[in-house]
Amino acid sequence: MGASAVQPTKPEFLTGGTDLVVTQVGTYRLFTVAVSTVSVAAVYYLITNTDFGLSVRAGVQDGEMTEFVGVNLPLRFTAMFFLGSAIAGLGGALRVVEFGIDPGAAEEFVLLAFVVVVIGGVGSIFGSVLAGLLVGWAQFLVPVVLSALAVVTGVSAINVEGISDLIPFAVMIGVLLVRPRGLFGEEGLLE
Known part of the structure; x- marks a missing residue:
């Protein structure tokens, strides 16, 4: 190995x-x-x-x-x-x-797990499940939509793989701008 x-x-x-x-x-x-x-x-x-x-x-x-x-x-x-x-x-x-x-695979998951917990709201199991689904669907759908747009518009310079890695962070930023405690975070939990 x-x-x-x-x-x-x-x-x-x-x-x-x-x-x-x-x-x-x-x-x-x-x-x-x-x-x-x-x-x-x-x-x-x-x-x-x-x-x-x-x-x-x-x-x-x-x-x-x-x-x-x-x-x-x-x-x-x-x-x-x-x-x-x-x-x-x-x-x-x-x-x-x-x-x-591969030996470095865990690093990717630790960061992704952190993003999912922050999006869902620290302390909320249900929020983490929903955030995981949200991030997963976003990572699946955004490249599909961008690929379809590239075909329709004739633009072939879109790096779908590079964008796919940024999607969880974009979702996290969007959620935190609207709900600073995450989707189901409780007030005062970390204060």
Whole structure:
């Protein structure tokens, strides 16, 4: 392995693509969207609609009182840590098949995760999920629209790849200009 990039092969049944209006979306990318959506929905359901999620949220708000009523917070927080690690592992496994991996790949994700949390609002799980969707769709749609505009206008000098890397930051600046605490940030959380 060493310092070189690794690119695993896609499963045979996930190769190919589906034509959309102005672009083609790969079957594996659609599979990734489906798995990600189910994962996010399952975690959201776990945190908002189960006794386990209620005890974790209570422990975050007032750990001492939660332990006083008999909840084993270290066990709950350890379980949440493992769940978060499993979700991160799933995301990494899904991504590596599509884009490969190299030793410096984590730097890109840490910065992108920071941007998503800021857009969503620090402390808001729902805001981070929505911000992730917003950034993902913007990164997908803006290059498609710019490519279509380049074809229509005859301009071929648009560097879509370079623009794609700037989209999360443009979205973050736009959101922060309108809502300085992010989409769902709470007043006084960091003050």
